[in-house]
Amino acid sequence: MSDVIVAGWGRTNPARSSLYECANQQSVELVISDVGERGALARGLGRSYGDAAQVSGGKLVGLTGRIISLDPTSGVVIVDAGVSIDELLRYIVPKGWFVPVTPGTRYVTIGGAIAADIHGKNHHRDGSIGAWIESLNLITAVDGFVTVSPASDPQLFWATIGGMGLTGVIMSARIKLIPIDTPLMEVTTQRHNNIDDLMEAMVSKDSDHRYSVAWVDTTVSGSRLGRGVVTWGDHASSERIRVGRGRRVRKYKASQRFSVPEFIGSRRTIRRWNAVAFSEFWFRSAPHSRADELQSIPKFFHPLDAVGNWNRLYGRRGFVQYQFVVPDDRPDVVVTALRCVARERPADFLNVLKRFGDAGDGMLSFPMRGWTLTMDLPVTDGLGQLIHHLDELVMEAGGRIYLAKDGCSSPQVVSAGYPRLNEWRSVRSRVDPDGIFQSDLSRRLEL
Amino acid sequence: MKTSTGEFQTIVLFGGLSEIGLAILDRCVTPATTTVVLACRNVDAGADVATALHNSKNCDVQVVYWDASHLKDHDRWVAQFMTDHGDIDLAVMAAGVLGDQDQCDADPNAVADVLLSNSAGPSVMLSAVAQQMRVQAHGRIVVLSSVAAIRMRAANATYGASKAGLDAFAQGLQERLHASGVELVIVRPGFVRGRMTQGLPPAPFSTTPEHVADAVWRSLQAAPAVVWVPGILRWVFAVLRILPSPIWRRVVK
Ligand SMILES: Cc1cc2nc3c(=O)[nH]c(=O)nc-3n(C[C@H](O)[C@H](O)[C@H](O)COP(=O)(O)OP(=O)(O)OC[C@H]3O[C@@H](n4cnc5c(N)ncnc54)[C@H](O)[C@@H]3O)c2cc1C
Numbered sequence: 198m199s200d201v202i203v204a205g206w207g208r209t210n211p212a213r214s215s216l217y218e219c220a221n222q223q224s225v226e227l228v229i230s231d232v233g234e235r236g237a238l239a240r241g242l243g244r245s246y247g248d249a250a251q252v253s254g255g256k257l258v259g260l261t262g263r264i265i266s267l268d269p270t271s272g273v274v275i276v277d278a279g280v281s282i283d284e285l286l287r288y289i290v291p292k293g294w295f296v297p298v299t300p301g302t303r304y305v306t307i308g309g310a311i312a313a314d315i316h317g318k319n320h321h322r323d324g325s326i327g328a329w330i331e332s333l334n335l336i337t338a339v340d341g342f343v344t345v346s347p348a349s350d351p352q353l354f355w356a357t358i359g360g361m362g363l364t365g366v367i368m369s370a371r372i373k374l375i376p377i378d379t380p381l382m383e384v385t386t387q388r389h390n391n392i393d394d395l396m397e398a399m400v401s402k403d404s405d406h407r408y409s410v411a412w413v414d415t416t417v418s419g420s421r422l423g424r425g426v427v428t429w430g431d432h433a434s435s436e437r438i439r440v441g442r443g444r445r446v447r448k449y450k451a452s453q454r455f456s457v458p459e460f461i462g463s464r465r466t467i468r469r470w471n472a473v474a475f476s477e478f479w480f481r482s483a484p485h486s487r488a489d490e491l492q493s494i495p496k497f498f499h500p501l502d503a504v505g506n507w508n509r510l511y512g513r514r515g516f517v518q519y520q521f522v523v524p525d526d527r528p529d530v531v532v533t534a535l536r537c538v539a540r541e542r543p544a545d546f547l548n549v550l551k552r553f554g555d556a557g558d559g560m561l562s563f564p565m566r567g568w569t570l571t572m573d574l575p576v577t578d579g580l581g582q583l584i585h586h587l588d589e590l591v592m593e594a595g596g597r598i599y600l601a602k603d604g605c606s607s608p609q610v611v612s613a614g615y616p617r618l619n620e621w622r623s624v625r626s627r628v629d630p631d632g633i634f635q636s637d638l639s640r641r642l643e644l
Numbered sequence: 645m646k647t648s649t650g651e652f653q654t655i656v657l658f659g660g661l662s663e664i665g666l667a668i669l670d671r672c673v674t675p676a677t678t679t680v681v682l683a684c685r686n687v688d689a690g691a692d693v694a695t696a697l698h699n700s701k702n703c704d705v706q707v708v709y710w711d712a713s714h715l716k717d718h719d720r721w722v723a724q725f726m727t728d729h730g731d732i733d734l735a736v737m738a739a740g741v742l743g744d745q746d747q748c749d750a751d752p753n754a755v756a757d758v759l760l761s762n763s764a765g766p767s768v769m770l771s772a773v774a775q776q777m778r779v780q781a782h783g784r785i786v787v788l789s790s791v792a793a794i795r796m797r798a799a800n801a802t803y804g805a806s807k808a809g810l811d812a813f814a815q816g817l818q819e820r821l822h823a824s825g826v827e828l829v830i831v832r833p834g835f836v837r838g839r840m841t842q843g844l845p846p847a848p849f850s851t852t853p854e855h856v857a858d859a860v861w862r863s864l865q866a867a868p869a870v871v872w873v874p875g876i877l878r879w880v881f882a883v884l885r886i887l888p889s890p891i892w893r894r895v896v897k
Contacts, residue, residue: 202825209648213781213825235779247648253825254781514865517648578865581649585675604648607676637782640731641645641653 203257206508207246208462208515209576209604212253212637216240220261225336225366228258229633236635239366241309242281244302246518247604248637249361250309255635258366260308264288265369272374273331278308278367283451290449290494294374295432297329301549303451303499308367313601314359314562318408318430318498321554325564327358328557329373337365338629347558356624359559361600363634363644364625380449381433382408382497384490388483392423392532396568399427399552407431408497413548415572416476418539423532425550426483430497438491451495456505465512465544465575472546479546511575517604519584520571522553522564523596530594531568534587538572541583547573560621563599571602581605600638608643618644645733646782650865651676652734656725658769660684660707661693663838664788665738667853671861672734673701679729683710683721683739712739712765713757722772734864735773736786737766740807742840748802755802762806767813774817774826781825786860787814789832791872794881797896818869829863831856833873849877 204211214235219225229237235254243250251257262277264285272294276285282296283303289295298310298317305315311333316325323329332346335357345354357364385406389395395411403409406429413425501507508516523530531550538545549571556565574580588610591598597614598606612618622644638644645653651674657665660682673680680703684690690707698705710721725732743758770787777783792800793807811830818828833856835847851873859873872878887895 202823205648207648209650210646210782211825213823235781248645254779514650515648576649581647581651581674581676584649605651605676608678637645641647 201257203240203243203251204515205246205248205250205604206244207517207604208508208511209517210248210637212248212251214252214255214257216257216259218259218261222336222342222368225258225260225368226341228256229336229338229366232256232633237633238636239278239308239312239362241279241306241312242304244300244305244309245313245601247602248641249313249601249603250636252636260306260366260368262369267292267294267374272376273371274374275369275371276307277369278311279306281306282310286449286451286494289374290377290380293376293378295377295494297323297373297375298326299498301499302502303495304502307370307372308362311358311367311370312360312362314557314559314564315601316553316564318410318551320564321403321409321552322407323375324554325359325557325559325562326372327355327559327562330358331371331373333357333370334368335365336368338631338633340628342368351558352624353628355558356560356621358557359562360621360625361561361638361644362636363639364628365634377432378434379432379438380494381438382430382492382494383433383437384492384497385429385488386426386484386490387486388424388426388480390424391421392425392535395423395425395427395550396528396531399550402429403552405429409551411550412479413535413550413570414476414480415535415538415543415545415548416473418536422539423535424480426480428497430492433491449494451499451502453505454503457507457509459509462509463513465514466510467512467544467546467575469542469544472544475546514576516573516575517580517584518571518573518602519587520569520599520602521587521591521596522567522569522599523591523594524565524567525552527594527596528568530590530596531570533590534570537583537586537590538574541579543574543577543580543583545572545574560617560624561600561615563597563601565597567596600642603638603642606642611642611644645731646784647676649676652784653677654679654681654729654732655734655736656681656683656732657736657738658683658710658712658766659737659739660690660710661686662738662740662788663840664833664836664853664856665736666693666697667857668736668738668786668860669697671857672736672864673697673703675702677701677703679703680705681725681729682707685709685711712769713760715760715764715768718765718769718772721769722776726776731780732773732776732783734784734786735777736788736860737770738788739766740788742800743803743806745798745800745802758802759806759809762803763809763813766810770814770817774821774828777826778821778824783826784864785817785826785828786864787811787828787830789814789830791832791834791877791881793832795885795892798893799896827867829860829868830870831860831863831873832870832877834877849874849880
């Protein structure tokens with residue numbers, strides 16, 4: 198056990214708690230057998246941005262683990278929850294498999310990925326990770342170690358998928374992988390001068406590709422509002438590589454080139470001027486239209502991972518990643534949100550727009566059919582107000598915000614956005630009537 | 645909880661009718677705020693303030709009876725608060741009276757009142773709040789001290805001494821809370837033009853409740869240990885506190 202002060206990836210509200218590194222079922226059960234009023238919670242790699250993975254004054258359960266088995270014919274992997282997607286990819290990619298869903302960083306644990314029911318650039322086609330989980334081993338407060346699948350206990354299963362660690366500690370999972378031919382991506386890029394064109398391109402071409410995402414510029418307004426670069430991708434087939442220019446490296450290599458040192462973190466490096474400069478550069482350096490480019494997996498999926506601890510660039514006050522989704526028929530909210538943000542002129546250059554496919558079955562899962570916009574906003578004095586305003590827009594449109602990113606929303610916004618919250622609550626009170634599992638997020642949002 | 649944008653969900657103001665305290669609430673109550681508790685002796689007057697605050701901020705505002713001088717009750721008061729409202733995210737200690745120095749000279753009971761209201765009462769309550777926040781492992785405390793705590797003057801000797809007691813207690817608490825996840829900021833305003841000082845001749849570098857509130861808000865985002873309002877008083881008092889007494893007397897006359 199060690200006394201730690203931890204925060205989310207946005208580094209906004211550090212919390213003190215005691216951390217227990219657990220290697221097995223017994224040690225987790227020991228920790229949760231004696232939890233005071235301040236609760237316990239599993240924590241993965243802390244890549245959620247706000248306060249989802251912390252429980253101030255309580256006990257944090259960290260998990261170590263390994264990849265247990267991979268069935269080479271069905272592609273089902275059994276893996277401990279503490280294993281990261283990074284470790285998993287290093288093992289499975291050379292064997293011709295890929296994770297069904299990956300977030301924009303490979304440094305997340307399987308437990309964290311399931312608890313947030315993460316989505317990737319392929320959501321419009323493949324759904325969120327919950328759809329690929331065959332079963333889970335979970336330690337709950339009431340029943341201890343249980344194996345749950347969608348057939349055995351659909352309530353508990355779908356309350357745990359996206360349940361933000363509040364139903365118990367996920368110990369391991371059976372996950373269905375997807376086969377790949379090569380470790381390369383075939384990428385199409387298009388640049389559009391305003392948001393309408395960008396969204397139109399996404400609507401018309403998303404279905405042609407497995408992966409799709411767009412970067413949007415919030416530093417420009419007027420007729421250039423929401424200009425951006427959309428990329429589509431697919432796993433490259435081996436024929437495609439043979440006929441392509443020369444032979445590409447076929448090995449999977451994922452490395453971190455540089456890590457931002459700690460002392461940088463006391464002041465904010467990202468400023469309005471460099472955000473503007475970066476955005477201009479990023480936009481201009483993208484091709485107007487380019488097809489069939491080959492990219493490595495890290496470059497296509499995890500470009501930010503090339504720099505370690507990049508969140509320190511936001512300084513001591515940290516940043517908020519604001520991500521919302523609104524129904525398909527409300528693209529206007531995306532435009533309004535972009536306009537609001539552009540007007541406030543924050544030092545913001547990382548914005549991602551994506552179209553989701555149908556929602557999965559997770560009761561608190563974030564994705565639903567529609568548009569999702571993600572923005573990295575440094576904390577400044579006016580930010581609270583801007584976010585409350587965005588929250589209102591989203592709520593009015595029948596949308597929701599992503600709990601894994603949230604650190605500042607309100608109970609009202611969340612209960613309006615998650616119509617199955619009460620159903621989830623009843624499962625939670627069944628498996629954890631005394632509220633052993635808590636987080637700062639669950640306290641703040643009165644989940 | 646405190647949100648990632650530095651807003652507070654549950655706020656308690658000790659000295660719920662204090663003008664500076666209410667100015668601080670005006671600054672610190674945001675749309676993220678769910679509950680405000682005004683802790684004061686005069687609950688009837690508190691109710692009017694609460695209604696006004698509720699109407700302007702649209703959050704739940706409650707008035708809870710609290711008498712700083714009932715030293716033995718503070719512990720229970722905090723326990724009851726936790727049962728009713730959960731974690732305290734921000735506590736503002738603004739309770740206090742100015743007292744009348746002439747009366748204090750004539751009547752030792754008046755001295756006792758000032759010390760209880762400004763020093764002993766708030767200190768005991770701070771201790772109870774700090775203990776709760778230590779368990780929570782998060783929370784912010786704002787203590788309203790005064791520049792009068794720095795060097796005693798004849799005109800308000802008892803007030804100064806009571807604030808000096810509170811200030812010193814808060815400094816000690818700051819040390820105790822180091823690395824606990826709880827932060828405490830001491831605010832030392834100069835002469836604040838307002839209800840409490842009505843009719844008194846204003847001193848140089850005087851300030852307003854609104855300025856104090858702004859300074860408090862900024863300090864809550866940046867976490868310094870001591871805030872002077874206006875900021876220049878830090879340097880003014882660095883000099884004043886070491887002046888030889890004969891000169892000091894002439895300066896503050
Ligand atoms: C650069 C970057 C890009 C990202 N891109 C995406 C993206 O494209 N799509 C997306 O969906 N998300 C994305 N995220 C968010 C990230 O995928 C999620 O926050 C994920 O939950 C982080 O996993 P973690 O292991 O760091 O978990 P933590 O942040 O440590 O925890 C997150 C939640 O999972 C719970 N949890 C962790 N382990 C367990 C366990 N074993 N049992 C039960 N509960 C557990 C915690 O209690 C907490 O509620 C991104 C994050 C970053 C930093």
